[in-house]
Amino acid sequence: MLSTLIWAPVLGATVIAFLPQFSNSERARQAALAIAIFTLGWTVFLITQFDISNAGLQLQETLPWVEPLGLTYRLGVDGLSLPLVVMNSFLVVIAIYSSDPKINRPRLYYALFLLLGSAVAGAFLAQNLLLFFLFYELELIPLYLLIAIWGGARRGYAATKFLIYTATSGILILAAFFGLTLLTGVSTFDYAALQSQALPLGTQIILLVTLLVGFGIKIPLVPLHTWLPDAHVEASTPTSVLLAGMLLKLGTYGLLRFGLGLFPEAWRVLAPWLAAIAVVNVLYGSFVAIAQTDMKKIVAYSSVGHMGFVILASAAATPLSILAAVGQMVSHGLISALLFLLVGVVYSKTGTRDVTVLRGLLNPERGLPLIGSLMIAGVMASGGIPGMVGFVAEFVVYRSSFSVFPVQTLLCVLGTGLTAVYFLNLVNRAFFGRLPENLANLPRVYWRDRLPSVVMTVLIIFLGLQPSWLYRWSEGTSAALGRLTPSPAISHMAPLPLIETVAVNPPEIELVSTPAFENFQHSALSLE
């Protein structure tokens, strides 16, 4: 079942790569799209098989592989990985659809995209540490090549930087995994087996810090983030979509799955530091974004900032905050993918991403009015305006983290305000005002260019209005993960002298029920 998500794209990639008829880029695109849509369809089928009341791993598959190494082919999905797997399948479709139809070397390009999707799915599904590491490393190759071959002017620099950083990340993670098995003396890398092992706190902390740095590069945590803007700027639009949408999530997913999951006591010790780093990420990313003039850099740095919210919620590590982290991962994945798609259209039509050059693109006849409107929707979603998924995701993050890290949470709220500053700047500069003469003859925008962004926007609004669809899948798993760490007592961290909170006994209110709403909610969630 789960293997299909990994092997169908691999099979497809092989076919596309080696059959000569796919050197026609349109045909290669259609074939890749068909495979990606099949994978997405399969993912939807898996959703229907998923039991949300079960907090543990589901749909598991196990095959022995390299027994002496402790490497088994063990796959499984739970509430933590399911939303990410779904989003991965979805974003691969979007990315392939929005690829340049006349791309050079289409066979290699589409094969790499499918491989990338497959490796990312594999990493999310792997329940063996070595297997995870394999997928985690495998995903680098297609991504590196996608940047290095189809990237912008400085693609060599950016791709190499990306490779070096993320390879370092992989080595650190591997080191931590080895350390763990070595020190616990278990002869397997299976997650479940390792989870039940106990280590002295000091050892745990060392291993966790190693993991933190390893995954921190991927997330990225400040100051390990500088590969990200370069990679984004040079990467083509579909690559950026996957990079921002999925690849960064590997870092936070890894932290939750392996950091929190394997070292809960150490997590509790390091959590305040992690929360502090989250604040730095949010504020630092936002401040740097304000000073940028390249639209892609603005969006890239906003990713640095917004991944900070995931870190914050992860640090709090309560059941609700884990759920919040998952929600924020999906929310950020969708929103940043949308923003990159839109920036991509702007770039492909105008030839620039410089907000000091762009102006007046909302012009209805000669500009990019619909793209501009979607951009406004996208930046508002990113800025946490209600009605879109960004708001509810951020609110749940704040709400869940506040009780553990009040000051850090309030500082992160400031980051939301700064998001408004840089994104408003972007929209006002590039889209408002009079269209200048040098942009008066832009090529036509087709529905093909708009469709991916429209779909993303609809999804973002839908999840904003019906957030149950976002959170339902992960409740059980988050609760289980969140219970691993006894929640740090509030009085230790609380800066506000919160004396004796009086519990509220809500007054008895005559509530009128709204059958229409309840019915909708029920029907909406009766998929399972």
Add this chain to the structure above:
Amino acid sequence: MVSLTQQPSTHPLADMIHCLESGGALLPDSPDNVLEVVGVLKSYGVVLDAYSRNLIYIAEQQFLVLFPAFKYFDGEVSLKKLLRHWWHDRINYEYAEYCMKGMLWHGGGGLDDYLDSAEFSRRTEAAIQAKVGGTPMQLLHKLFSNFLPEQVRQLAYYSGLGQFWRVMSDMFIDLSDLYDQGEVQTIADVVAHIRDALVEAAALPITYAVTIKGQTYEIIPKSVGLTFLADTALPYVEAVFFRSFPFFGTVSYNAQAHQISEKPGDFSYGALFADPLPIGSAGIPPTLLMQDMRHYLPGYLHDFYMQGLRGEDDLRVKICISFQKSMFCVTTATVLGLMPHPLDTTDPVQRQENRTHLENWMDRLLTSRLADVQSE
């Protein structure tokens, strides 16, 4: 034809002046330009025909109607027409009223003077009494004694502009017919056609009368002596080609920002000045005209537009660019029609007077889009 006896002009637009003196136009001659100008004037002619009929209908049949909900229906109200009206599948007569308001507000010419005269007040009062006498409106008329006369002034402009556009519409349709017959081939032919038609219509009388309860009230009798060229055409050129109003969509009305001149005479927001790019945006009234014209483009012009980068997507901007070109042809015709002396005169004094005449016009066009239509 620049004579050796006359010094070249030192005006910043000297090239244009010399071009006009040697029989040229404000728009360079090229087959594309002729195609665009004639094509767009054809659709403009169709639209003006509708505008003109409606303006005259409102002036005559909707005289002081308090709730003229059906003023755009030209008297034929049917369910089908009503539904189409509500669906906004119609000519945007609002634009005609916008031009009318431009003329009313900016004034100028004999019509404007007449509206402040005692004769106008006398004739208007009679018509008002006939219309509202014995209704509650009379009380309002007593309280706000200038309310209804001001409405009649506006209606006089409805009528005046309607009569002006009647002539212009026919002129443009004729031009298109001649083009179709192959008799118009250059910009000079276009200009000559318009100039001749303007000169021919110059002395047409402008009058306005309404029928109330079976009796006809002359608001502007023929005896006032208002004529087509001096009292509608020139004020129209001034108000619509040159001045117009600042667009909400591009100019701030904030008094502290001082973006709008305190003198309406300094306004330069008219058809010869406006930027075609924002057409279609919010707060750009000429969009309405371009929208109306898109329905009546001749096939050859539509095909020509389809060759552009964006096809149908930026149709209205392209129409506006062509329209602006055609308006420079109309301006050329007006300038030439108003020349104090024949263009080919050899009398140095007359030549100098012609030169001064041209320089005065060019002063007004300094900041216009003249340069842009040269290059395109």
Add this chain to the structure above:
Amino acid sequence: MSQFLIQTSWWVPGYGLIGALLTLPWSAGLVHRTGPRPAAYFNLLMTALALIHSGALLQAVWNQPPQRLLIPWLKILDLDLSFTLEISVISVGAAIVITALSFLAQFFALGYLEKDWALGRFYALMGFFEAAMSGIVLSDSLFLSYALLEMLTLSTYLLVGFWYAQPLVVTAARDAFLTKRVGDLLLLMGVLVVFTLAGSLNFSDLETWAQTANLAPLTATLLGLALIAGPTGKCAQFPLNLWLDEAMEGPNPASILRNSVVVACGAFVLIKLQPILAISPIALTALMILGTMTAIGASLVAIAQIDIKRALSHTTSAYLGLVFLAVGMQQTDLALLFLFTHAIGKALLFMSIGSVILTTNTQDLTEMGGLAGRMPATTSSFVVGTFASIGLLPLGSLWSMLEWGDSFWSSPWLVGVLLLVNGLTAFNLTRVFGLAFWGEPQIKTRRTPEVPWTMAVPMVSLVIIALLVPVMLLQWHLLPALENINLLLVLLLISSGIVGCGLGGFIYLNSGWAKPVNLVGKPIRDTLAYDFWIEKAYRLSVVLGVVQGSRLTAWLDRYVVDGMVNLVGVVSLFTGESLKYTISGQSRNYLLTVFVGVILTFIALVWSFHFPYSIAQSLFGH
């Protein structure tokens, strides 16, 4: 029937949203051949439905205790974000005011924007606006109210930015959004704190909680201040007042709503929050200081404006300052009454000046004059709007001011503030009337026919409503009994109105007095005309700080962080030499290189695994 109406009360905000959605074919530019007016008609229809529905709802809840309607939204783990709506006479009444004014403003826009091809987008935003506002008044949940306030922020941004190609609009929209957002975020912080402390976000729960809450003074104060910040931004109170001035760049029909009901929505939330604010005396004091400063300051600033829209918009801030005072003194019913009478008067004034602007093509008061004789609907709207806004004739505001003064009778300085604001506003409105409507026509007001019926009808309707307000108040038993009227206060109020109007009339209705009038020296005049230089102060403090801070951070990021962490040397070595192949397209070499790398890693892995593993095995003897 009444149960059905209450169960469906959540439709009331829904109509506006449906209207907004229905405009999509036009606002998204999908319809090319026909015009956008159907979008306008759909929205008018939807607003009419909302009005009818809320009217019927009012009938149903009349003389009934408030009912609450629970709308489940998100329930995950221990977090329950359900919305509660409160269906009471007050909330439904407020919804009626909002939908009615929205209907009139939309009708007005049919004429005001008849030449605007972006009508579809405008009506979409109006529908959205109306939905957010009627949601706020019905909401009994701080969470919902907060979310809707944010949506108001967004729609304000988009409405102010309606004419997006106009340069001042661009900055105005940005400033409106950011200013309101500052308030919203502080409010969000407050919401988080309250949520954590009280465990619920329903206003009724919060009220119960607040009565017994035992908070440290500092917590209570900070919480109170954070909660005040949101309404301060929404109600354009000092120091978050500037956006309203700038927002006047937007289309006038939106300004009608913005100055009457949008600002009132901010105050409405403030009123709902009042029980929590009451925990902290400092927060209440801060509220009153802000209110007083804005009430007096904005009244003075309004007098120095030459722009007709701004001359009125600052009085909005001033009146909302009085509402802040009322909430600060815990007189919430009074605040509601005041909001109501102010909304009617201000909407009327803004409709009137909308038609002035459209007819004269200017907003500069110094270029106007002599409109009175020719524009009956516009003139009477302005006159009635003026009297409905000041305490002089027995229209709405006299009664609300009377109640206001009566409640504060024990603190003379507050009554003094009221009288001062009333007098200054009377003076200002007379000034505007004198400059725009009285005197001789100037060149721009020479030909000014009355506006078409699409604008005149909503104006006249609102005139009638404004004249009927005292009757409504009587019906609702909101007028004081005759024997309870504080005669001295009535006298004081009317005299302050007379002094203001009289002085204004003496100066501005007097053709002998040369215009422009210079009452005070240029420095003072400029200080007032430019809003006490607040904008400049912001530019030199907050804006400068953020800009410089971001530049510094970006510099650090580029040269220090990137330089140190990424081992520039190694990277450039790679890029410079071996990676040049990429450009020549030999990517297979890379593929190979990387694969080789991975395989090597794997072998190293196997070896390193086996080696320590065997050691461990031998050590532990498995």
